[in-house]
Amino acid sequence: MGRSWALGDLLSTLFERRAPTGAASGDAPLPDLCRALMSGRGEVSGMKLAAAALSRWRAADAAERLAFFRFLADEMDVDPVALGEAARAYEGSRDTAHLTALLTAAEPPRQELLRRLNQAPGGTADLVAMRVALMKAAEEEPGLGRVDLDFRHLFASWFNRGFLVLRRIDWDSPAALLERLIAYEAVHEIQSWDDLRRRVAPKDRRCFAFFHPALPDDPLIFVQVALTRGIPGAIGPILSKDREPLPPAEADTAIFYSISNCQAGLRGISFGNSLIKQVVEVLGAELPQLSTFATLSPIPGLVRWLDDTGIAHPVGPAEVRALAARYLLEAKARDGQPRDPVARFHLDNGAEVHAIHADADLSPRGQSQSLGAMVNYRYDPARVEDNHETYATAYHVVATREVKALVTPGADRARGTRD
Known part of the structure; x- marks a missing residue:
C-alpha cells in the first residue's frame, strides 16, 4: 500500500507545474x-x-x-x-x-x-x-x-492507460479520498462512514482505483470487490452490517459488485476494461486460489424496456428472471448492441452472462430500475479474448445455457427489435 501511494506521489511530482510569478490578472x-x-x-x-x-x-x-x-x-x-x-x-x-x-x-x-x-x-x-x-x-x-x-x-x-496508476484504497487511505468515494459511488449508495468502512476495511473486501498524475488525489474510476465462496445472487448479504468476514485464504471467488466512474468530464474515455483486467491480475497474484472472477451487476434499463415495449410488469421471481434474460439477450439499441449499458460494458470486455437472480436488490433504486433483478457477468481468463471477439464482430451476447433457457417463446416476442 505504502509503495503504491509513494509511486503516485513521485509521478504527481514529475507532472507538477509550478505557477510563474506575476501571472496575468485575467481581467481581459x-x-x-x-x-x-x-x-x-x-x-x-x-x-x-x-x-x-x-x-x-x-x-x-x-x-x-x-x-x-x-x-x-x-x-x-x-x-x-x-x-x-x-x-x-x-x-x-x-x-x-x-x-x-x-x-x-x-x-x-x-x-x-x-x-x-x-x-x-x-x-x-x-x-x-x-x-x-x-x-x-x-x-x-x-x-x-x-x-x-x-x-x-x-x-x-x-488519459492513456500508460499514464494511469492503480492504487488500492483501504481504511487507512487519506480521509479526503475516502470522502470522494462516498460522493462518487454510483451503484450502491454509501450511507455513512460506517457503511464505507464495511466496504474497505475487512480482510475480505478490496477497493481499487485508477489515478492520473495530473489529478493525483482524485480517482478516475474505482471498483469494489468482495471475496466470497461461490458466486452470490443478491447484494444484501454483501453489504450487510451483520455479516461475518471471510478469511481471504478461504475465498474462491472475487465479485466486482460496484464500478463507478468519477469524472463526468471524461465521459466516453474508457478505463473500466483496463481496471478490471489489472485488478484480476493483482488479486490472482495475491490470492492464487481464486478460481472465479465475476460481477454482481444491476440491470438498470429493464423496467424502462418493459414500459417502452408495453410488457406488463411480472409478478413472480421466475417471470422476472425470464424477462430479464430476454432483455439482456435480445433487446437491442439502434446500433445493434445490447440496449442495457452495463451489459454492453461487460460483454465488450469479454465477460459472459452467467446467471440472473430475482429479488437480488431490494433497495428503492433496484426495485424501480429492474424489479430487484441482478445479473452475474463472469470473466473467465481462458475465454475473455474469444468472448470479446465474438461480441465485437457481431454484437453476439455470450451466455450460459441456464440463462438462454430462461428465454422461452411467447406471443408478444419481438426478437432483435431495435429500441
Whole structure:
C-alpha cells in the first residue's frame, strides 16, 4: 500500500507545474486571452496567459461560457478552404512537406489552444470540468459537438492507460479520498462512514482505483470487490452490517459488485476494461486460489424496456428472471448492441452472462430500475479474448445455457427489435 501511494506521489511530482510569478490578472475577455496565448511563443508567458485564461473561465457566468464555446466552434475551427487546398497539393505530390501541411490544416486550432491551456497549474482538472459544461451546452446547440470531439481526442491521449496508476484504497487511505468515494459511488449508495468502512476495511473486501498524475488525489474510476465462496445472487448479504468476514485464504471467488466512474468530464474515455483486467491480475497474484472472477451487476434499463415495449410488469421471481434474460439477450439499441449499458460494458470486455437472480436488490433504486433483478457477468481468463471477439464482430451476447433457457417463446416476442 505504502509503495503504491509513494509511486503516485513521485509521478504527481514529475507532472507538477509550478505557477510563474506575476501571472496575468485575467481581467481581459476570455477570447482575447486565448488569442494572445495562441500568438505567444515563450513558455513562461504562455503559462501566465494559460493561468489567466483559466482563472477567467472559472469566474465566468453561463452566458460568457456559452460565448466562449461558440468562439471555439467558429473562430477556432478548421479552415475548409485551406484543408481542401492542402489535400489537393498532397494528392499531387505525396512528399513529407505536403503531408505536414495537410495534417496541420486538418487539425482545428482549438486543439492547440487546449494543449496550451493545459500548461497552467491545475489545467488538466480545469479542462475536465470545462467539458462538463460543454456537453451540457451541446445538448442545446448540437454545433458545439465538434468542439467536444477535440476534447475527447485530446483526453484519449492524456488519459492513456500508460499514464494511469492503480492504487488500492483501504481504511487507512487519506480521509479526503475516502470522502470522494462516498460522493462518487454510483451503484450502491454509501450511507455513512460506517457503511464505507464495511466496504474497505475487512480482510475480505478490496477497493481499487485508477489515478492520473495530473489529478493525483482524485480517482478516475474505482471498483469494489468482495471475496466470497461461490458466486452470490443478491447484494444484501454483501453489504450487510451483520455479516461475518471471510478469511481471504478461504475465498474462491472475487465479485466486482460496484464500478463507478468519477469524472463526468471524461465521459466516453474508457478505463473500466483496463481496471478490471489489472485488478484480476493483482488479486490472482495475491490470492492464487481464486478460481472465479465475476460481477454482481444491476440491470438498470429493464423496467424502462418493459414500459417502452408495453410488457406488463411480472409478478413472480421466475417471470422476472425470464424477462430479464430476454432483455439482456435480445433487446437491442439502434446500433445493434445490447440496449442495457452495463451489459454492453461487460460483454465488450469479454465477460459472459452467467446467471440472473430475482429479488437480488431490494433497495428503492433496484426495485424501480429492474424489479430487484441482478445479473452475474463472469470473466473467465481462458475465454475473455474469444468472448470479446465474438461480441465485437457481431454484437453476439455470450451466455450460459441456464440463462438462454430462461428465454422461452411467447406471443408478444419481438426478437432483435431495435429500441
